[in-house]
Amino acid sequence: MDTKERILATARELFHGRSYADVGIKEICSMANVQKGSFYHFFQSKQDLAMAVIDDMSDDWANGFVAEAFDDALPPMERLDYMVDAVYFWQKAAKSLEGRMPGCLFGNLALEVSTRDEVIRARLNAIFDKASGRFHQALEQAIEQGEIPPLDTKATATAMLAYLEGVILLAKTRNDPDVVRNLGPAIKSIRIERKH
Amino acid sequence: MDTKERILATARELFHGRSYADVGIKEICSMANVQKGSFYHFFQSKQDLAMAVIDDMSDDWANGFVAEAFDDALPPMERLDYMVDAVYFWQKAAKSLEGRMPGCLFGNLALEVSTRDEVIRARLNAIFDKASGRFHQALEQAIEQGEIPPLDTKATATAMLAYLEGVILLAKTRNDPDVVRNLGPAIKSIRIERKH
DNA sequence: TCAGTATATTAGACCGGTCGGTCAAGTCAA
C-alpha cells in the first residue's frame, strides 16, 4: 500500500469517525506513518484531501454494496430494503469497533462544511444526485413492473434519500444503529404523487 | 440587552450559520462587543456556551412556531404541513439574508459534535425526543379523530422527524429552500404499521 | 445620607498548544 493510499485511507477513517475540522493533518500523517512534506507532495491542501476522500468513498460505495443493493435482478422495492439493511449492518459494525456510530460521511460533511466550502458542497451535492438517481431508477422499474402505483418518481426518489439520511442522523444522535433497522423499512411508504 | 444575552444571541447566529468548530470565542466576543474576561465570567467553557445556545434555541422553538404548528385547534395532519411551511419560510428568509441555507442547528450540531462530545450529544438527543413527542401527539389525535388509519404512532412520529431532518439536510446541501417545500409535504405519507 | 465594603462585571495582556502550510536538504530509483 503506497503512501498516497495510506493517507487517503487514514483520512477517510478519521473524517468519518470524528469530523473534518476536528482531524488535523498532523494526526493523519502520524497515523499513516507519513511525514508532512510527503503529505503536501500528494495533496495541495486539506480541502484537496477532503475531495479525494469523498471521491474515494463514493467509488467504494458505487462498486460495493450500493451496486449489490440496486442490482437489476432484485425486485425494485426489495432493493430499498437491501440498502437499509446494508446501512444498518455497516453502522452496527462500526459502532462495535469504535463505540460510536459514525453515520454517513457525506451527510456529516454536508452539514459541517457546506456553509463554508462551496467546492466541497457542490461535490457532495453531486453525490446525492447520483444516489437519488439509483432510487429513481428503482422506482421507475417498480412502476413499470406494476409493483407500485405510478407516482412522481424523481421527487419520491429524492425524498427517499432524504429519509435515509435523516434516519442515519437520528440514529447517530441516539448512537443506536437499531434506529436504522426500525425506521428504515418505512422508506417504502414515502410517496409523492404526480402533478397533473 | 445585557452582556450574557448578547453573547448567547451572537453565538447562536454564528454556530447556526457556520459550525461549532469554525466559530471561535474570540470572534463571538468581538461581534458581541464583549471582552474575553466577561465571556468566561458567564460561561465556563465553549461547551458550556454550546449547551446554553442549544437550550436557548430550543426554548424559542417550543414557544414560537412549533407551539403554533402543533396547536390542538388545528386538524392533526395539518399541523405537519404547518411545520413544514414554517421550516421553509424560515430557511428561505435566512438564505436571502446570508446567502446560504443554515439548515437545522440541532441537526448540524448532532452530526458535527456527537461523535466527540457526549454531553452535547445527549442534550441534542433529548431535544429530538421532545420534538418527536409533538409528532406523536398529533398522530394519536389524528387516529382518534379518524383522520388516518391506525399505525405505530411512536415509530411513525420518529420517522417523520427523521424525514424532516433529512429534507433539511438535502436542502442545505443543495442550498435551496425549495427542496423543503417540494419534499416536505410527503411527510404525511410516512407510515409504520403496528406490530401484532 | 453617606462612608465603607463586598460582590458582580469588565478589561485585555498573556499562556501553551495546535492549526494548515512551507521549505531546503536529502534519498533513491530510472
Add this chain to the structure above:
DNA sequence: TTGACTTGACCGACCGGTCTAATATACTGA
C-alpha cells in the same frame, strides 16, 4: 543526472482558556 519522493524543522496565525487589575453596582450599618 534527473525527477519523484521523503524528511523534519520551521512559520505566522489562531485556538480555548487563565489571570490580575480596574471598575461598576449593591448592600451594609450609623
